[in-house]
Amino acid sequence: MNWLHTKKLFIVIIGALLNAIGMNLFLIPADVYASGFTGAAQLLSRILTGITPFEISTGLLVLILNIPVTILAWKKVGRSFTIYSFISVVLMSFFLELIPVRHISNDILLNAVFGGVIAAVGIGITLKWGASTGGLDIIAMVLSRVKDKPVGIYIFALNSIITLSAGYLFGWEKALYTLVNLYASTRVIDAIHTRAQKLTALIVSKKSQELSKTIQSTLVRGITEIPAKGTFTNEDKQILMVVITRYELFDLERIIKEIDPNAFTNIMPTTAVLGLFRRD
Structure with a gap:
């Protein structure tokens, strides 16, 4: 660190x-x-x-x-x-x-x-x-x-x-x-850096609970967990979906690398968010 x-x-x-x-x-x-x-x-x-x-x-x-x-x-x-x-x-x-x-x-x-x-x-x-x-x-x-x-x-x-x-x-x-x-x-x-002001991260990991806890304690964001299965390994995994701002991307990348370096992460630009974005 x-x-x-x-x-x-x-x-x-x-x-x-x-x-x-x-x-x-x-x-x-x-x-x-x-x-x-x-x-x-x-x-x-x-x-x-x-x-x-x-x-x-x-x-x-x-x-x-x-x-x-x-x-x-x-x-x-x-x-x-x-x-x-x-x-x-x-x-x-x-x-x-x-x-x-x-x-x-x-x-x-x-x-x-x-x-x-x-x-x-x-x-x-x-x-x-x-x-x-x-x-x-x-x-x-x-x-x-x-x-x-x-x-x-x-x-x-x-x-x-x-x-x-x-x-x-x-x-x-x-x-x-x-x-x-x-x-x-x-x-x-x-x-x-990135053109988009908001980004959506889809994180495929076998350490979803630890990732969720750390992300929520560091970023002011809610997380949606989606059950998934790898077709190549046939292993059960979880997909974490979280919407962040461009200013939080560094912290998110750091958390993923520290907890699960093998996680597959897809970061996409987000055009708009309807509903609750911040965590109260």
């Missing part, structure tokens, strides 16, 4: 570093804006620096904006996810302060695409290892644990505000390149 935490911490560090590189070497010099809280911090930094005598960095604002949602996650989600997510935010803020803002290319399109891709690789690998880069990912996790509410509307609203504000204040060309960045980063995150 200690080795797992070490690997997870290493991934979080690399993810934060890639995020900061994408920002300071591509997006910020080109005035192209990232998505979510990072883009909001970037926009606020530009506005506040212009109207006040102080230079308020993007890194500092990223940290400040994430403090309230981190406190919320600590109360509603759990310690492990919250701790690693906050470590990711702190490291990203540190790297944003450490890495100088400089132009790698004067081509705004290259900056928008490469900045988005590099930052998205950092976000994607962080999500894949059961943490987040803060901001809207934490809000999504909280909503998935408290109520089955889609986070897409919040992501769309915040990114729309960022894009329109950038266009109004700094020129509509910047807004259009921001959209290019958002598209590129979204595609990369989906390729690395």
Whole structure:
């Protein structure tokens, strides 16, 4: 378990570093804006620096904006996810302060695409290892644990505000390149992690009772057990069906590997869930 935490911490560090590189070497010099809280911090930094005598960095604002949602996650989600997510935010803020803002290319399109891709690789690998880069990912996790509410509307609203504000204040060309960045980063995150917000896992195992108990004690999800028989071995088994969010996939995979490495697991995207999704 200690080795797992070490690997997870290493991934979080690399993810934060890639995020900061994408920002300071591509997006910020080109005035192209990232998505979510990072883009909001970037926009606020530009506005506040212009109207006040102080230079308020993007890194500092990223940290400040994430403090309230981190406190919320600590109360509603759990310690492990919250701790690693906050470590990711702190490291990203540190790297944003450490890495100088400089132009790698004067081509705004290259900056928008490469900045988005590099930052998205950092976000994607962080999500894949059961943490987040803060901001809207934490809000999504909280909503998935408290109520089955889609986070897409919040992501769309915040990114729309960022894009329109950038266009109004700094020129509509910047807004259009921001959209290019958002598209590129979204595609990369989906390729690395998973496109679907909800996933259905079908787990075929002879250790169904132990798996059910551990999954239910770790995740806020109900499980349906279905009797099954392997046609090749003619052995009686059980199929566990559980619907999870994309943020819980790492924990589910870890539980299955620890309890029954020989289990057959099929993970599928889920379009919609009707009825009770969360466990009261």
